[in-house]
Amino acid sequence: MTLLWIPLLSLFGSIISSLTGKLTRNQSTGLTLLMPVIALAMTVNLAPAVFAGEVIRYSAQWVPLLGLNLSFRLDGLALLFVFMILGIGILVIFYARYYLSSKDSMPKLYAYLMLFMTAMLGIVMSNNVLQLWLFWELTSISSFLLISYWWHKSEARKGARMALTITGGGGLALLAGLLLLGDIVGSYNLDTILASRAIIQEHALYEVTLILVLLGAFTKSAQFPFHFWLPHAMAAPTPVSAYLHSATMVKAGIFLLARFYPALAGTELWFILVGLTGLATLLFAAYVALFKHDLKGLLAYSTISHLGLITLLFGLDTELATVAAIFHIINHATFKASLFMATGIIDHETGTRDMRKLNGMWRFMPYTATLAMVAAAAMAGVPLLNGFLSKEMFFAETLHQQLLGSMSWLVPVLATVAAAFSVAYSARFIHDVFFNGEPVSLPKEPSEPPRYMRIPIEVLVALCLVVGMFPHFVVDGILKAASTAVLGGYVPEFKIAIWHGFNLPLLMSGIAVCGGLLIYTQRKYLFQFQASLPPLNAKKAFDGSVYVMIKWCQRKISAIENGSLQRYLMLMLMVVLISAGWPLFEMSQLVGGKQPTPVDVHNGIGAALLMIGAIGTVIWHRSRMVSLLMISVVGLMVSVAFTRFSAPDLALTQLTVEVVTIILLMLALFFLPQRSPKESSSIRVLRDLGIASAIGVVVGSICYALITRPLESISDFFLANAKTGGGGTNVVNVILVDFRGFDTLGEICVLGIAALGIYKLLVNLPLFMPGSDSEGRPWAKERYPLLLASISQSLLPLALLVSFYIFLRGHNLPGGGFIAGLVTAIAFILQYIAHGSHWIAERLTINYRKIIASGIAIALFTGVGSWVFGRPFMTTWFEYFDIPLIGKIELASALVFDLGVYITVVGATLMILASLGKLTASAHKDEVKV
């Protein structure tokens, strides 16, 4: 349980700190620090058990059907990282308190930092690889937010985007790799995966899996050639850089190498890929770092170089190399975090990070200078400091490998060269900034920073010294625990000591230090040489390739998607035609075996009217009013057809809907041109006629084939149970409110959503309004005919009565909520037409949105109500009561549900028509004013 609390506390911290906007900076910092401090205390409490070799686990069910569990595990490796994440995180938060200017939002930075911390803790503690990946992506996203913290700066936005693109892309590769891994092993559980080394490495897909996982790790920890995002991420505030690029973000990639070491490492491919990538990164970045004039740029490349060193160590085929890698993870985190913080102080106090301007800072800030120099010396690998120890181990291990076959002697040589450059850039950091003459035109007069701003650096530098001088006492325990986890139990004897006697590694160190100093003193020539090379701008190349890709996508999209509805519809209809028409050709006989019904005169007349209406609509479609009248004929004939073919409910619905639809379209026509100009070429008309008739023939044939075949229906169940189970004799209505009540609930929600969408579309509509009709005749001044006004008023109560009757009888006879709702709506719309919306607004203030909401709520709660009685959702309850004078009457909960339907239909219909009607009224008013 404690395990769950560690990331959870950090997440709480993120929420808490985002709420501290109103507090003072000290209070905000204090509150933010509270959670990680508690988490750290909990971790310390767990540490002895882990040191003793125990692996602590926590698991809770998350999505059991998918085999997804929320599971955490804490072994030595995870413990080491949790310590680093929490410890350095606490120092960074403390440091940021003094770093941020009063203009920057502190809660925002803290919230992002804590979110990032949560993500990192999640990665290192996950016991499920999919969960691990989720947190992995969360680090990409939260680091995006952190890097773009100063979002008003273009370089911050670009740097953040680049980091997200590279690490996010790597994340996708990692996901693919982890899915493969889970598939190979048959489980996403980390314990299982780590124990299945043989299965994984013998599997045919091992190579692919390994490459995908390594892609994730290499992009995250900025390995060559994916390194270029890291220098651009330096646009972030320095505390963020100190956190992301020392102990966390980039170390997540390293962590991944270490985590999957037991399962994936040990093959030739692993050593080649990991070792060579690490070696290339180590060398390349150490060289580039020397030429960076920006302090953070230098540190960025030095970080890349050290990450390369750690990667190379994982790629060397010895157990001690792995121990050295873990040791260097600790050491790099401490000295690099303190160097970033010192850089932040220099930037803060002088206003610049340019080493061509910064000189002779020793005079102004001797105390900070001392701290920075110790940390830089640790980075260079000077004896008595922690960097020296791990570098010695690294040298020693380069001597025991066969990475390059017979050319393996190159590795120690290249390592020494890289170390010499590392010494050179460290020397530059020290000499160029703190000595080397006088400062050049600084924006600010430098001085020592606030006392407390140095505390985090002091802590870290003290660690560098203590580890460097007494390694045995300080790091042995955690190093053993972490190595046990990585090496899968067996840890070789190792002894970290300052003095091993005169041996080859010491000689290499000596050469590196002397060589480095030599390079630094002769840097003038190197700089000249470097300046003569063509400039290689990774950002430009990246931006260029992104630009090319976007252009390519845009071209492809515009080729498919040109904004023409006609074209999309044409393409879709062709697909319909082919997919629906093809099976017809494979059918042997269209007509089925059902006894055909004879045609009578009534049906013939009805069908003729319908056809005339439909064809008329098409013929006169450019004269819009005429076509509207024609289509209303079709609608009426459809409702007649429903009546004829035993569907009274449908007929009533169709009739009422027809009325509101035609009113709506008439209203709409007021805002639209009255006529469509002739536009389509004859060929286009011919083509469309061809498509239309083809689809018509296909659909008609399917329809014919369908209805001439005998019926096999599931409806016998509904017919049998309507009365006994649903309490009603109108089976259609019982299906709506009971058997398929959940569908109906969804449908009235759709209705409500459509009405709300219309409401929003009509808000702030810039009116496009003709003052006269298409032939130039002004609209009539007498808009509300007296006759209609007086008749409609007296019709209202009658219409409401009818709708009430239809509603009540709906359960047993044709009717119900939908139809009654439409009838009521029509009755009200008639009032709107007869009197205008102002007249209504004076007498009746209705908020249709609330009506719709209450309707849906009633329906929903009726459904939920059956839970109270221990029944499934939407179970109908009904009972018969004997009421004196009235007689036997049935009460059913379905009636309440139908009431919800009724209210929603009324609200939605009226909202649609009244909103549109109001617009025409306001249009007329404007006109009168003019």
Next chain:
Amino acid sequence: MELLYASCVGLLVACGVFLILRSRTFPVVLGLTMLSYAVNLFLFSSGRLSLNQAAVLGYSSDYADPLPQALVLTAIVIGFAMTAFVVILAIRGRADLGNDHVNGQVPEKDKKGKA
């Protein structure tokens, strides 16, 4: 009878398809309405055609299939909501863009008219 019914459905579909392929909003809306008639009739007919057999218990000896009827009933109401939404979208489009085209580009003469 079945043949007549199916021909009506086919004709409605053909008219609807022709209308939705026009280049202005209003005919497209009419086409959608026409198509929804056709679709409703089609779905309804999957319960087969029967005379005087309304699915009200106790009023006849044999009943028409009530399930397609229930589905079509809600489809009619939702069809109305969708028609309304498309119409309002057309109005809004005309107000915001100044024309009622759906083919992605404004013909030359409309552009001149606006200028």
